[in-house]
Every structure is written in structure tokens, then in C-alpha cells.
Amino acid sequence: MSGAFTDSHAHLEMVAQRLGSLALGEVVTAYAAQPAGLILDVGVDPGDLARRRALVENCLAMDPEKHGPGTKSAAGLPIRWAAGIWPGRGALGNPQASLEALERDLASGIDALGECGLDYYHMGGGVEAQKALFGAQIELALSKGLPLLVHSREAFRDTLELVKHCARRIPVVIHCFGYGPEEAGAFLQAGCYLSFAGNITYKKSQPLRDALALVPEERLLLETDAPYMNPMPNRGRPSSPLDIERTYRAVSALKAIDIDALRANVESNLRRLLS
Numbered sequence: 069m070s071g072a073f074t075d076s077h078a079h080l081e082m083v084a085q086r087l088g089s090l091a092l093g094e095v096v097t098a099y100a101a102q103p104a105g106l107i108l109d110v111g112v113d114p115g116d117l118a119r120r121r122a123l124v125e126n127c128l129a130m131d132p133e134k135h136g137p138g139t140k141s142a143a144g145l146p147i148r149w150a151a152g153i154w155p156g157r158g159a160l161g162n163p164q165a166s167l168e169a170l171e172r173d174l175a176s177g178i179d180a181l182g183e184c185g186l187d188y189y190h191m192g193g194g195v196e197a198q199k200a201l202f203g204a205q206i207e208l209a210l211s212k213g214l215p216l217l218v219h220s221r222e223a224f225r226d227t228l229e230l231v232k233h234c235a236r237r238i239p240v241v242i243h244c245f246g247y248g249p250e251e252a253g254a255f256l257q258a259g260c261y262l263s264f265a266g267n268i269t270y271k272k273s274q275p276l277r278d279a280l281a282l283v284p285e286e287r288l289l290l291e292t293d294a295p296y297m298n299p300m301p302n303r304g305r306p307s308s309p310l311d312i313e314r315t316y317r318a319v320s321a322l323k324a325i326d327i328d329a330l331r332a333n334v335e336s337n338l339r340r341l342l343s
């Protein structure tokens with residue numbers, strides 16, 4: 069099978085902000101033209117879903133002759149949509165209003181809830197406020213039967229504690245996995261998917277590579293987290309989903325899997341968990 073490389077986690081609006089709307093147009097065109105591969109566009113601000121969809125539709129309007137039938141709206145594109153509340157200072161300062169805005173996004177039809185989670189590195193708002201906001205989003209995902217996209221930084225134990233009760237009831241993805249093999253084993257045992265980003269190609273990321281070795285093919289996802297985590301040799305520059313091929317090449321070599329088989333496997337995992 070050939071096609072575009074599935075990107076399990078990207079922020080297309082931020083890609084446009086960092087690289088320009090023409091660059092986003094190239095991404096949309098490339099994925100629309102391919103027979104396979106999809107992008108999961110992930111939200112961080114409650115209430116941002118309509119704006120993100122409109123941005124992609126504007127890309128199509130800018131260059132309509134490049135897109136085939138069925139791609140006149142974002143609905144016809146190989147792009148799926150998630151909405152969630154990132155644990156930042158703004159949302160943590162007014163969680164009730166944030167959750168109400170998120171519920172309106174959920175009502176307008178999405179494929180997954182996220183990203184949400186715990187970030188004790190940036191520590192906006194404090195541990196208890198973060199756990200409460202994350203817990204409320206877990207409850208929402210459970211009540212709607214939606215997959216949960218989890219951000220976890222320097223918060224392994226509390227993340228595991230919160231997700232282990234739900235990861236066998238709804239798909240739970242630990243996105244941009246940033247821990248080592250011990251933590252990977254615990255998340256896998258809880259039933260989670262692990263999604264690896266371009267930082268797996270960085271020199272000092274041996275713990276990520278050791279973790280990758282443990283992940284069975286049916287729980288593996290790959291992502292850009294664009295515009296972040298550009299795989300080598302472009303570390304530090306803003307990324308787009310078009311950079312993900314280098315991550316696939318690295319993972320293909322590390323796991324000794326044919327790259328087309330890896331591409332098909334990640335796509336089928338993402339489609340299955342979103343269905």
C-alpha cells in the first residue's frame with residue numbers, strides 16, 4: 069500500500085501560525101491527493117473546533133482545482149478532529165467555563181477528546197486543579213464513548229492513576245510519549261496506546277527508543293505533534309505533518325519493520341480506535 073503517512077496528532081492551526089497558510093495548504097493538498105493516510109487534528113483550547121475546521125476549509129478555497137471530488141469541505145478530507153482542554157493557566161483559572169465550551173465542541177461532532185492531561189513541568193494552576201480538569205474530561209470521554217488523547221509531562225504516576233480505570237473502556241492514547249521503558253510497560257499493561265513523535269530521532273532519546281521496543285504493533289501510533297518535535301535533522305524548526313516520514317523511517321529501522329507495513333499498521337490502529 070502506498071499513500072501519505074498517517075499523523076496521529078497534529079495542530080494544524082499552529083502549523084499555519086508558524087509556517088504560514090500556504091504551508092498548511094500544501095499539507096492539506098498532499099493528504100487529499102493520496103489514497104491512504106490521515107491526520108488527527110488535535111485541539112488545546114475549548115471552543116476552538118469551528119475555527120480550526122474553517123481554517124482548513126479556507127485552504128481548499130484558496131486552491132480548489134488541486135482537490136478532487138468530495139474534498140470541497142473539511143468533511144471530505146482525510147482529517148479527523150479532536151477537541152480538548154490543555155492544562156494551562158487560562159483553562160485552570162476558569163474550569164467551568166472551559167468545560168462548557170468543550171461540551172459545545174463535542175456536540176458539534178468530533179472523533180476524540182483531547183488533548184488533555186497533566187503537565188507538572190509547566191505547572192499552570194497546581195496539581196489538584198490539573199487533576200480535577202483532567203478527571204472531568206475523562207468523565208466526559210467515558211460518557212460519550214470517545215477516545216481520550218493524553219498529554220503527560222513529568223506526571224507519570226498521577227497520569228497512570230487516572231487513566232488506568234478507563235483505558236479498557238475507551239481507547240486511551242499517551243501522546244508524544246516522553247518517558248522510558250518502565251513507564252511504557254505500565255501504560256501498556258493498563259491498556260493504553262503509545263504515540264511516538266519526532267523526538268525519538270534525537271540523540272539523547274534512548275529511553276524513548278527502549279520504550280518503543282516494548283510496544284506491540286496493535287498499540288503503536290506515530291505523530292508529529294506539529295508544529296513541535298521536528299524529527300532530525302530539522303530539530304528546532306517548526307514541523308508539519310509532511311515531516312513525519314522521517315519518524316516512520318527511524319521507527320521502521322528500530323523495530324525492523326518494512327516501512328509500508330508500518331504505515332499500514334499505524335493507519336489501521338488510528339482508524340480502529342477512532343471508529
Ligand SMILES: [Zn+2]
Binds near residue numbers: 077079110293
Ligand atoms: Zn499536542
